[in-house]
Amino acid sequence: MINQRPIKFRLPGSISSISNSSSSSSSSSFPRSSSASSLNAHKSDQIITKMGRRSILKPTLVTILLIFALYAFFNCSIYPNTDNNLPIQFLGKTNLEIPDKSVRIYMYDLPKKFTYGVIESYAIARHGSGNEDVTKVKYPGNQHMAEWYLFFDLNNSKRSGSYVRRVLDPDEADLFYVPFFSSLSLMANPARGGVVPKGYSDEETQEDLIAWLEEQVYWKRNNGRDHVFICQDPNALYKVLDRVKNGVLLVSDFGRLGRDQASLVKDVILPYSHRINSYKGEIGVENRKSLMFFMGNRYRKEGGKIRDLLFQILESEEDVIMKHGAQSRESRRMASQGMHSSKFCLHPAGDTPSACRLFDAVVSLCVPVIISDYIELPFEDVIDYRKIAVFVDTESAVQPGYLVKLLRGVTDDRILEFQTEMKKVRHYFEYDDPDGTVNEIWHQVSLKLPLIKLMINRDKRIVKRQLAEPDCSCVCSNQTGIHTSL
Numbered sequence: 001m002i003n004q005r006p007i008k009f010r011l012p013g014s015i016s017s018i019s020n021s022s023s024s025s026s027s028s029s030f031p032r033s034s035s036a037s038s039l040n041a042h043k044s045d046q047i048i049t050k051m052g053r054r055s056i057l058k059p060t061l062v063t064i065l066l067i068f069a070l071y072a073f074f075n076c077s078i079y080p081n082t083d084n085n086l087p088i089q090f091l092g093k094t095n096l097e098i099p100d101k102s103v104r105i106y107m108y109d110l111p112k113k114f115t116y117g118v119i120e121s122y123a124i125a126r127h128g129s130g131n132e133d134v135t136k137v138k139y140p141g142n143q144h145m146a147e148w149y150l151f152f153d154l155n156n157s158k159r160s161g162s163y164v165r166r167v168l169d170p171d172e173a174d175l176f177y178v179p180f181f182s183s184l185s186l187m188a189n190p191a192r193g194g195v196v197p198k199g200y201s202d203e204e205t206q207e208d209l210i211a212w213l214e215e216q217v218y219w220k221r222n223n224g225r226d227h228v229f230i231c232q233d234p235n236a237l238y239k240v241l242d243r244v245k246n247g248v249l250l251v252s253d254f255g256r257l258g259r260d261q262a263s264l265v266k267d268v269i270l271p272y273s274h275r276i277n278s279y280k281g282e283i284g285v286e287n288r289k290s291l292m293f294f295m296g297n298r299y300r301k302e303g304g305k306i307r308d309l310l311f312q313i314l315e316s317e318e319d320v321i322m323k324h325g326a327q328s329r330e331s332r333r334m335a336s337q338g339m340h341s342s343k344f345c346l347h348p349a350g351d352t353p354s355a356c357r358l359f360d361a362v363v364s365l366c367v368p369v370i371i372s373d374y375i376e377l378p379f380e381d382v383i384d385y386r387k388i389a390v391f392v393d394t395e396s397a398v399q400p401g402y403l404v405k406l407l408r409g410v411t412d413d414r415i416l417e418f419q420t421e422m423k424k425v426r427h428y429f430e431y432d433d434p435d436g437t438v439n440e441i442w443h444q445v446s447l448k449l450p451l452i453k454l455m456i457n458r459d460k461r462i463v464k465r466q467l468a469e470p471d472c473s474c475v476c477s478n479q480t481g482i483h484t485s486l
Contacts, residue, residue, distance in 0.1 A: 178229050251268075271437060291319040298311050344367045346369050388425060
């Protein structure tokens with residue numbers, strides 16, 4: 001602090017007038033005294049002292065600001081800002097443009113026989129007639145509609161807010177999407193019954209797709225590792241799976257895939273599209289009179305054989321509804337009514353570990369009871385399924401009385417907790433929701449990019465060799481785990 005002695009001089013402007021006014025007022029009231037004069041002089045000295053300090057403060061502030069400006073200039077020049085990818089709220093600015101970090105994806109313009117042509121072939125197989133303009137045919141509603149929704153999304157010129165950005169120049173792409181309707185092609189196959197166009201075959205269509213891809217320079221460049229395929233039906237692309245297994249596979253589960261074909265490192269688990277209407281009411285147990293509901297095929301193969309055992313154990317229970325039925329409009333109506341009025345919905349394995357029934361239950365706010373020892377579930381990095389479902393191992397579930405005793409012991413408050421969590425996450429299973437399934441699928445695909453680049457670079461230096469088991473680039477599911485989760 002600088003000690004400055006007060007300088008005595010006549011005050012200018014308003015300060016002088018205030019002083020004169022004060023003096024005249026004083027003289028009219030009582031005689032001017034020496035003590036009054038010294039008091040006025042003392043006040044003047046205080047004002048002048050403050051002015052002197054302010055005169056020192058201004059250049060000091062200017063100097064400090066100049067130092068900060070020089071520091072900022074040289075710091076930004078030598079050390080570029082590395083925080084451009086931070087959210088705006090963390091940067092303290094409201095008008096800052098964040099660079100686009102979305103993954104660039106190129107969708108192949110496949111010959112129409114692999115997209116709209118498959119829809120037409122399916123329509124002819126089911127209804128006996130097609131459409132002259134194949135681009136106007138409507139994709140049939142079924143549990144494998146993910147392939148249509150992804151195709152439609154990338155063709156939407158108004159799409160925004162996605163984790164992937166479509167580019168029209170393949171040289172700019174990080175990933176390549178192959179929009180073959182593989183699941184629908186399987187359903188239109190002659191082996192599935194029905195009349196099909198002369199010469200159409202799912203197996204031949206798969207072979208034609210690979211022949212077309214192998215002519216593409218971008219396929220050859222990295223052995224297909226940066227290509228994305230959707231094969232949601234467990235048997236989709238089965239004929240050529242070994243030739244596309246390097247790519248990112250969008251699948252419903254790993255039930256029929258070998259350890260050298262699929263892994264959690266490179267592939268994405270998709271939810272089936274639910275077949276029944278979402279429950280529109282609020283959480284609660286008052287209108288859910290049944291303890292547990294199941295409707296589906298009683299007799300299945302492989303891991304699904306448990307269904308018949310469960311029917312034998314549960315169909316005589318008073319507050320448990322077990323119905324045998326195939327997919328139909330009437331079955332969906334009954335399933336919707338049953339799921340909306342039950343506390344728990346049974347989800348045993350079918351021919352494969354997963355099925356659309358699980359997602360029907362979630363959108364119905366009916367707590368899923370999952371009895372499937374090797375199931376993979378979609379979006380597990382953002383969804384904790386223990387908060388929305390009960391897991392029971394197969395061995396325990398087929399013990400008479402075990403399952404109903406377990407579920408009857410669950411309090412209403414606990415069921416409300418399950419329902420509250422389901423309501424929070426069910427948008428992840430809504431394909432029509434702009435922030436729903438499609439957006440999360442692209443999110444999951446975008447997260448694979450660093451691992452894809454890792455494997456591409458690794459391929460360039462690894463010595464080729466025959467291995468009896470998958471190597472460290474494959475992560476298999478954990479075969480250990482809990483028996484029952486509540």
